Amino acid sequence: MLRHLFKLIWNKKKENFLLISEIFISFIVTFAVFTLLVNFYRNYKKPAGMTYENVWTVNIGSTGLSKNKDSLLLVHENLKNALLSLPQIKAVSYTGNNTPFSNSSTMSGLSYLHHDVSRVDMYRGETSYGKVLGLKLVSGRWFENQDRAVKYSPIVINQVAVEKLMIKNPVGTVLGNKNENQLKIIGVVEDMKDKGDFLAPGPKMYTISDTGSVAYMSTILLKVSPDADANFESKVYKLIANSSKGSNVEIGHLTEARRKKNLEVLIPMIILMIISSFLIFNVALGLFGVLWYNISKRRGEIGLRRAIGASAFSVSSQLVGEALVLATFSLIIGSFFAIQFPLLHVFDLPAPIYLTSLFLSIVFIYLLVIFCALYPGKHAASIHPAVALHED
Amino acid sequence: MLKNYFKIAIAVLKRRKFFTFISLFGISFTLTILIVLTSFLDHLLSPSYPDINRDRELYINKMIFRSTKNDYFNGGSPTLYFYQHYVSTLKTPYKLAIYTEAENTNAYQNNKKIVFEQKYTNIAYWEVYQFQFIEGKPYNQQELKNADHVVVISEDARDNYFGKNVLATGKYLEANDIKYRVTGVVKTAPYLDFYCYADLYLPYTLSKQDLKTRNLMGGFSATMLADSKTDLPKIKAEYLEMVKKLPIDKTEDNMNVINSYADYYLEGYSRSLSSEPDNGLSTLYFYFGLFIFFFMLLPTINLVNINISRIMERSSEIGVRKAFGASSKTLTYQFIVENLILTFLGGVLGIVLSSIVIYLINSAEIVPNLKMHINLTVLFYGLLACLIFGLLSGVYPAWRMSKLNVVTALKANN
Numbered sequence: 001m002l003r004h005l006f007k008l009i010w011n012k013k014k015e016n017f018l019l020i021s022e023i024f025i026s027f028i029v030t031f032a033v034f035t036l037l038v039n040f041y042r043n044y045k046k047p048a049g050m051t052y053e054n055v056w057t058v059n060i061g062s063t064g065l066s067k068n069k070d071s072l073l074l075v076h077e078n079l080k081n082a083l084l085s086l087p088q089i090k091a092v093s094y095t096g097n098n099t100p101f102s103n104s105s106t107m108s109g110l111s112y113l114h115h116d117v118s119r120v121d122m123y124r125g126e127t128s129y130g131k132v133l134g135l136k137l138v139s140g141r142w143f144e145n146q147d148r149a150v151k152y153s154p155i156v157i158n159q160v161a162v163e164k165l166m167i168k169n170p171v172g173t174v175l176g177n178k179n180e181n182q183l184k185i186i187g188v189v190e191d192m193k194d195k196g197d198f199l200a201p202g203p204k205m206y207t208i209s210d211t212g213s214v215a216y217m218s219t220i221l222l223k224v225s226p227d228a229d230a231n232f233e234s235k236v237y238k239l240i241a242n243s244s245k246g247s248n249v250e251i252g253h254l255t256e257a258r259r260k261k262n263l264e265v266l267i268p269m270i271i272l273m274i275i276s277s278f279l280i281f282n283v284a285l286g287l288f289g290v291l292w293y294n295i296s297k298r299r300g301e302i303g304l305r306r307a308i309g310a311s312a313f314s315v316s317s318q319l320v321g322e323a324l325v326l327a328t329f330s331l332i333i334g335s336f337f338a339i340q341f342p343l344l345h346v347f348d349l350p351a352p353i354y355l356t357s358l359f360l361s362i363v364f365i366y367l368l369v370i371f372c373a374l375y376p377g378k379h380a381a382s383i384h385p386a387v388a389l390h391e392d
Numbered sequence: 393m394l395k396n397y398f399k400i401a402i403a404v405l406k407r408r409k410f411f412t413f414i415s416l417f418g419i420s421f422t423l424t425i426l427i428v429l430t431s432f433l434d435h436l437l438s439p440s441y442p443d444i445n446r447d448r449e450l451y452i453n454k455m456i457f458r459s460t461k462n463d464y465f466n467g468g469s470p471t472l473y474f475y476q477h478y479v480s481t482l483k484t485p486y487k488l489a490i491y492t493e494a495e496n497t498n499a500y501q502n503n504k505k506i507v508f509e510q511k512y513t514n515i516a517y518w519e520v521y522q523f524q525f526i527e528g529k530p531y532n533q534q535e536l537k538n539a540d541h542v543v544v545i546s547e548d549a550r551d552n553y554f555g556k557n558v559l560a561t562g563k564y565l566e567a568n569d570i571k572y573r574v575t576g577v578v579k580t581a582p583y584l585d586f587y588c589y590a591d592l593y594l595p596y597t598l599s600k601q602d603l604k605t606r607n608l609m610g611g612f613s614a615t616m617l618a619d620s621k622t623d624l625p626k627i628k629a630e631y632l633e634m635v636k637k638l639p640i641d642k643t644e645d646n647m648n649v650i651n652s653y654a655d656y657y658l659e660g661y662s663r664s665l666s667s668e669p670d671n672g673l674s675t676l677y678f679y680f681g682l683f684i685f686f687f688m689l690l691p692t693i694n695l696v697n698i699n700i701s702r703i704m705e706r707s708s709e710i711g712v713r714k715a716f717g718a719s720s721k722t723l724t725y726q727f728i729v730e731n732l733i734l735t736f737l738g739g740v741l742g743i744v745l746s747s748i749v750i751y752l753i754n755s756a757e758i759v760p761n762l763k764m765h766i767n768l769t770v771l772f773y774g775l776l777a778c779l780i781f782g783l784l785s786g787v788y789p790a791w792r793m794s795k796l797n798v799v800t801a802l803k804a805n806n
Contacts, residue, residue, distance in 0.1 A: 018700070022693045029690065059496075234500030241569035248510075248568055248600060250496045267758065278421050279690050285414045286694035292410075293701040 005318070005325045016326055019290060023330035026283045027365050031338050033276050034357035034364070036269065039349060040198040049158075049192035049201065050100065051134030052254035054228070057099045058220040058236075059252070060244045073214050079243045083220075083236070088228045093129040094209060094217040098122075100133065100194035101257035110157075110183075110205065112165040112175050120161060121194075121204040124213055125221070129206065130156075132223045133192065140171035140187030143208045152184035153207065158191045161203035196261035198269075280368070287372040291323060295380045302380050303388025316377035323373035324366065331362055394729065401730040404702070405737075411702055412734075415695060419738025419781060420745055422691040426684070427746035427766065427774045428753070435582070435764045437658060442521045442581050442588055448621055449520070450628065450654040451587065452479070453613040454663075457641075458649040469493070470652065471610045472596070472603055478638065479614070482630045487617040489513065489520035492599060494590045499553065499567040506552055508567050511590035512599040520617040521588055528561035528576030531595050535575075539597035543572035546580040548761065549591035567592060583761045587615060608638065608650070616654060628654050688781065695785035703727060703793045710793060711801030720794035727790035728783070735782030743774060 009016060076094060083092050098106045098121070108122045123129070130142040138159060147154045152174055162170045167185075175183045183205075191201035209217055220240070224232075233251055241249045295302070302315055338358050342351035405412045439446035455474070457466040475490055494509040518530040523544075531542045543565060545553075550560045560574045572594070581588035597603070601611040618624055631654040638650050655663060659671045666672030703710075710723060743766070750764050766774075 018693060018697050022690070022697060025690050025693065229503065230500060230505045231503045233505060237498055237500060238569055248495055248497050250507075251498055251505075252496075275425060275687070278425070279687075282418045282421065282691055282694055285417060286697055289411055289414050290697050290701055293705065297704075 002321075002325075005321050008322060009325050009329065016329075019287070019326060020330045020333075022283060022286065023327050023365065023369070024334050026280060026368075027330055027334035027361060028337065029276050029279055030361040030364050031334065031357060033272065034360045035341075035349070035353060036272070038353050038357045038360070039200075040265065040269065042353065043193070043198050043200045046193060046201070047190065048197070049136065049190040050194065052100065052258055054224050054226055055132060055254040056222040056224060056233075056236075057102070057252045057254065057257070058222060058240055059097065059248075059250045060218055060220060060240060069211055069214055073211060075243060076214065076217065079220075079240065082239060082243070083222065086232075086236070088225045088232055089222055089236075090225060091128045091132045091223040093126045093132045093221045095123065095125045095129060095219050095221055096216050097218050099219050099221060099257075100192065100254055101196065101261040108205065110161065110165060110175055110203070112167055112173065115165050117161065117164045117203055119202065121202060123204065123206045124209050124216065125206065126209055129221070130189070132221045135192060135206075136190045138188045138190060140185070142187055142189075143206075147186070147208055148210050150184075152182050154186040155183045156187040156189055156206040157185055158189050158201065158204040160191050160201055161205060162188055164203050196258065196265055198262065198265040284368055284372050287323075287369065288376065291319070291373050291376040292379070295319060295376050298380075299383055299388045302383050303385045306383065307385035307389060312381035315383075316374075316381040319377040319380050320370060320373045323369050327365055327369040331365060335362070397726055397729045398733060400726075401733040404706070404730065405734065408702065408705075411698060414698055415734055416738045416741060418691045418695055418698075419735055419778075420741035422688065422781065423739055423742030423774060423778060424745040424749055425687070426777050427742060427770060428749050428764075430773050431746075431750060431764045431766055431770045434767065434770050435762070436584055438769070440582065441579065442523045443585060444522050445520070445617055446657055448618050448624070449657070450616045450618070450624060450631075451613070451657060451660045452616070452631075452652065452654050453660060454652060455609050456649075456651040457609065457647045458651060459647045460649060466609070466647070468609045469611055469613050471605055471607055472601075472612050473606055474608045475612065475614055478634055479616075479631070481634060482627060484623050484627050484630060485619055486623070486627060487516050487520050489517040489615040489617070490596065490612050491517055491587070491614070492596070492601070492611055493613065494586070497568040497592075499565070501553060501566075506549075506567075508549060508591040509589065510567070510592040510594060512594050512596040512601075514596055517593075520615050523578040523581070526577045526579060527559060528574065530593075531575050536595040536597055539595065541570060541572045541598065542575045542595065544576045544578060544593040545574055546578055546591050548580045550574075550577050565592075580761055582763070583759055587613065624656075688777075688784075692781065692784045695781075696788050699731065699785055699789040700792060703789050707793075707796060707801040710796055711798055714796075714798045715802065724790040724794045727793060728786045731786030731790070732779070732782040735778050735785070739775060739778035742778070743771070746774075 013020075080092050080094070083089050096106055097104050106122045106124075107119050109116065109118045110120050111117070125132075127143045127145060127147075129135075130137075135142075140156070142156060143154065155175075157165075157170065165175070167173055170185045170188050173185050175185065189206070191204070193199070193201050195201070222236070237249065237251055240251075305315060305318075306312075335358065338354070338361075340346070341349075342354040443449070453469050454467055455470045459465075472490065475488060479488065491511050491513040494511045497508050497510050499506045499508055515530070515533055515536055523530075526547055528544075530544055531540070535542050545560065545565065550558070553565055554560045554563065560577055563574050564571045565574055566572075572592070578593075581590070583589050596612075599611070616627060618627055631652075635650060635652045640648060640650060653659075653663065653671075655671070658676070659673060662672035662676040664672065665675045713723065747766055750766060754763055
């Protein structure tokens with residue numbers, strides 16, 4: 001039966017060429033869309049690895065501040081104590097401008113034995129940094145004050161970095177860092193999704209701020225209690241603006257920054273979905289029309305089959321089967337192209353994502369074709385042999 | 393003759409309503425998406441309030457220190473010093489608007505927080521950009537020189553801070569913990585015009601940047617307004633010459649090249665797509681063309697498919713006409729015309745649909761203050777797309793049909 005259908009299609013390959021290429025392109029479109037969706041969904045399902053509720057970022061700017069490190073340090077320390085004296089503020093940490101959900105990033109490289117990992121996000125904070133962002137330790141410990149003056153600079157890295165560096169027992173391992181002195185891992189934290197909910201967390205490392213880096217500490221992270229309102233915020237704002245004399249101050253909320261960061265992914269995704277669903281709907285209509293036309297052209301043949309005893313079911317299933325074989329041709333060609341993505345590592349995505357979306361788009365295309373062929377098939381089955389044969 | 397074709401086309405459309413629906417749906421929706429896309433690009437790129445002189449302007453927003461020996465690379469916007477000491481030496485006359493990128497600041501009022509984007513500008517900024525002052529006027533040279541705490545605010549900022557349509561000129565606005573006197577209110581600039589959009593415009597002397605520095609890189613972008621369009625290539629060349637002669641700071645990491653360009657508006661964006669010294673425009677056009685091609689491919693193949701079915705249905709008509717001596721050329725011509733008529737109908741529908749979609753997008757405020765509209769350029773491109781679409785989807789079926797043998801065509805009369 002199947003071989004017979006293949007033969008039927010193969011004999012008419014010239015007529016079916018356009019239909020095949022149409023299904024092929026729709027397959028490619030659905031494959032691309034599913035790849036994105038599966039990727040986003042998988043990332044979305046991952047735990048956030050941090051708490052962003054009730055965390056404020058205060059950008060105090062680096063210009064206009066005193067160039068003298070010691071006086072800067074003093075200003076920072078005084079401001080921090082003033083902030084901590086407010087009852088609504090639970091924890092405070094100075095950090096660089098690469099706060100979660102911001103557009104800036106600081107990158108570095110790590111190497112262990114022969115594994116070089118580049119583009120490692122680097123976060124600099126104080127001992128309270130982990131507490132403010134609610135980072136969860138997997139093993140080892142977070143920074144303490146005595147970590148500032150030791151031979152190897154201590155760092156905390158995340159799980160992705162451990163995987164990429166292929167370290168078995170990360171805590172206590174000494175790493176080489178390009179350009180800088182050697183680093184010692186003191187702890188491993190869960191991956192935080194600080195680039196938005198839909199993007200996979202990359203390798204990250206955390207270091208402790210010291211007197212040398214104070215000029216780069218242009219942002220304050222504040223953990224506040226849930227009852228902190230705009231009134232309180234304006235109080236904090238005045239306090240900070242007064243002490244950071246001159247430079248521009250901005251207070252942001254991580255929840256808001258996260259919402260905006262997610263929209264950057266969501267809006268293009270929604271537009272893409274609208275456009276591609278329109279394309280698919282268009283193709284479905286076209287498929288439906290062409291199959292309908294083909295059936296009306298083959299009334300004689302169908303009438304004859306009915307006359308010699310084929311059941312209504314076998315007639316309609318033959319037509320649906322033909323459409324499916326047609327789709328199979330396109331899917332074979334399409335899968336050949338799609339399978340190149342995981343094989344050649346075209347984009348930096350794990351292979352399971354491609355395979356899942358390959359599977360999903362194959363199922364989707366089959367469903368679409370069945371859906372479009374079902375009604376014309378049913379219509380064909382209802383052709384009365386006497387009427388159809390009489391026409392010829 | 394054309395009238396006849398028209399009549400036949402309408403008759404055919406009426407006969408098979410389902411096919412007609414599919415074709416019209418495909419054409420109109422494809423066009424709707426193309427028109428919405430072009431009007432968005434039109435909104436981004438064509439001169440509009442307040443940057444109405446865009447075709448006489450060049451933009452400077454980047455300076456790159458580079459080394460050809462190692463991969464040292466440092467980029468940023470130039471300094472005020474660079475504009476005052478180097479750009480001012482160009483011979484062709486122009487006006488130079490100098491401004492910073494917009495940065496966020498906060499204001500608090502009645503237990504409400506307002507986020508403002510602020511920009512520091514010079515006086516020429518108000519001459520280069522044609523802002524419409526709803527009330528008041530821009531700050532003047534004296535105020536700039538004295539570093540007075542004065543501000544020009546946008547209409548949105550006024551409505552937000554002082555209340556809707558409350559006169560603001562002369563009143564004080566407190567942002568960044570500083571009290572500014574409002575000198576004027578301007579109609580809000582489009583959000584996606586990064587050179588113009590801000591809530592608060594302040595004299596650059598209030599900026600926290602180091603204004604006395606003799607470095608070349610740091611903080612300020614500029615727009616040059618030439619007297620005429622023909623001066624632009626001259627200014628670009630002079631600018632390049634001037635950049636070549638800039639003193640290179642030998643102490644900095646082996647850096648031996650300084651790159652900076654005075655760019656046309658689109659060039660300013662496309663430059664990042666390509667490496668120096670190419671402006672990346674061709675790369676941009678290539679990707680855009682590729683996208684449009686792939687986007688139109690599917691609906692076109694779909695239409696070709698349907699058109700073939702429709703035409704083959706009329707094989708007996710074709711057979712008869714051929715038997716009576718119509719040439720393949722005449723028939724091809726007829727079917728293409730029929731197709732164009734269909735596409736044109738779809739085009740009209742598409743324009744109606746896209747005005748609805750654009751209206752919805754505008755009122756949904758996805759991007760604040762986004763006002764897209766179908767203008768004549770967009771309409772022209774829409775119709776052009778229509779024509780290409782009609783030809784693309786009409787030629788192949790017509791060609792296949794005209795190759796039909798008279799005998800087979802007549803025989804297959806169902």
